[in-house]
Amino acid sequence: MSQKVLLNAKAINIILHRLACQLIEKHNDFTDTVLIGIQPRGKYLANRLVALLEQDYKIKNVQLGHLDITFYRDDFRRSDKPLEAKSTEMDCVVENKNVVFIDDVLYTGRSIRAALTAIQSFGRPKEIELLTLIDRRFSRHLPIQPDYRGRQVDAINEEKVIVNWTENDGEDSVYLINN
Amino acid sequence: MSALSVNHLLGIKYLNKQDINLIFETADHFKEVINRPIKKVPSLRDITIANLFFENSTRTKLSFELAEKRLSADVINFSASQSSVKKGETLIDTVNNILSMKVDMVVMRHPNPGAGVFLSKHVNASIINAGDGAHEHPTQALLDSYSIRERLGEVNGKNVVIVGDILHSRVALSNIFALQLQGANVMVCGPKTLIPKYINKLGVKVETNLRDALNWCDVANMLRVQNERMDVSYFPTTREYTQQFGVDTTLLDSLDKEITIMHPGPINRGVEITSDVADSKQAIILDQVQNGVAIRMAVIYLLASKIKQ
Numbered sequence: 001m002s003q004k005v006l007l008n009a010k011a012i013n014i015i016l017h018r019l020a021c022q023l024i025e026k027h028n029d030f031t032d033t034v035l036i037g038i039q040p041r042g043k044y045l046a047n048r049l050v051a052l053l054e055q056d057y058k059i060k061n062v063q064l065g066h067l068d069i070t071f072y073r074d075d076f077r078r079s080d081k082p083l084e085a086k087s088t089e090m091d092c093v094v095e096n097k098n099v100v101f102i103d104d105v106l107y108t109g110r111s112i113r114a115a116l117t118a119i120q121s122f123g124r125p126k127e128i129e130l131l132t133l134i135d136r137r138f139s140r141h142l143p144i145q146p147d148y149r150g151r152q153v154d155a156i157n158e159e160k161v162i163v164n165w166t167e168n169d170g171e172d173s174v175y176l177i178n179n
Numbered sequence: 180m181s182a183l184s185v186n187h188l189l190g191i192k193y194l195n196k197q198d199i200n201l202i203f204e205t206a207d208h209f210k211e212v213i214n215r216p217i218k219k220v221p222s223l224r225d226i227t228i229a230n231l232f233f234e235n236s237t238r239t240k241l242s243f244e245l246a247e248k249r250l251s252a253d254v255i256n257f258s259a260s261q262s263s264v265k266k267g268e269t270l271i272d273t274v275n276n277i278l279s280m281k282v283d284m285v286v287m288r289h290p291n292p293g294a295g296v297f298l299s300k301h302v303n304a305s306i307i308n309a310g311d312g313a314h315e316h317p318t319q320a321l322l323d324s325y326s327i328r329e330r331l332g333e334v335n336g337k338n339v340v341i342v343g344d345i346l347h348s349r350v351a352l353s354n355i356f357a358l359q360l361q362g363a364n365v366m367v368c369g370p371k372t373l374i375p376k377y378i379n380k381l382g383v384k385v386e387t388n389l390r391d392a393l394n395w396c397d398v399a400n401m402l403r404v405q406n407e408r409m410d411v412s413y414f415p416t417t418r419e420y421t422q423q424f425g426v427d428t429t430l431l432d433s434l435d436k437e438i439t440i441m442h443p444g445p446i447n448r449g450v451e452i453t454s455d456v457a458d459s460k461q462a463i464i465l466d467q468v469q470n471g472v473a474i475r476m477a478v479i480y481l482l483a484s485k486i487k488q
Contacts, residue, residue, distance in 0.1 A: 070208075071208075071222045072220060072221055073222075076222050076486060077225075077483070083484070085208040087208070087211070088208070088212075090215075103185075108454060121218075121219070122215060123216060173402075
């Protein structure tokens, strides 16, 4: 097994600032915008971006939700283990809002497909965009592309991209792991 | 995530503590789902479930059917009164006929104890016991414990008394197993004639004085007197039963502490509990009904994930 550092803490910090600025460019003061972290791993990125927007860019009251997509996945009964659900915290209204899905890695696109179905249970958003830290561009199974991307990565299917966050894993880093 | 240790839900006695925790954690997520504007998830769209009710049921059948539909499963319903069972068909034949129509899971209520266990050995489908005679009613016990956990924070260490017709009750037996598995102390209380002779072998306390039982407990689960299962008279009159084992607000107010009142339904208002108790803040009867859908969704979801494609 070999592993390579794709992004270190400094690089991630620069990317987060850029993504925050790109969001501000499109969404101004975020009054009609809801950021949705896709469970389980997207919520760390979403929380980081909200903290950045509020502290460094003085945007007040950014609406944030966390969406679990387990029950909407298309691989139920296809994997050996049962799929583990995480909590959904949607205290905000998405009806007629600009929704931004936030996830750490965009790989096959199936999670995002499930999220597109899941969000409909809460209302009909005006528009849905996608923000990912890592875009594995040659691995898509579905016609889904990010609107905001941190870093594009060319990785083959045998390789794994691991995103670590200080609050959960002890450090900010992105690794490419080859088994 | 770990999977359930069983392929069927035939009774609480076949489950372990991890299974119950897993069911409760999954039910937490489904409880959030059924409070959304759109209360449905597409998980089980490739699963077909047959509800076989060889005995009357209203809420359990509705609750299972709703749970199945909220998971997007296809549902077929069968009740014995309108079927070929009356024409002399055996249980295995009935079920195999239904399964040959590509059914993946069977929810069955049957008047004979052990019907679910028997069926699970002879047919190729996942079986959920929705009540077999006076034996077990596992989903009811799970939703009862889940409701206690929701109201009191945890089940471990709590004192729970089951009051009434223990002898004819599958709810009582499943509840005893489920509560003990989670570390609760269980007492049964009722007329001596309605308490099975060897119930203390299960490690439960037995009490015939309702006031003493209520003073001991944190939760009282009031069972219905099952007149339809009584071939002989177990107590002189309903009025006398109510006087000794019925709960009213005067009795509740005279206790040292506020206890939680549960009832699996259907309630005989004025017999085991009075209307004002049933509608009081201490009663969590309607929470039990709502939790029933979430618990059944969790059980069906977890069992369905074990069905091979």
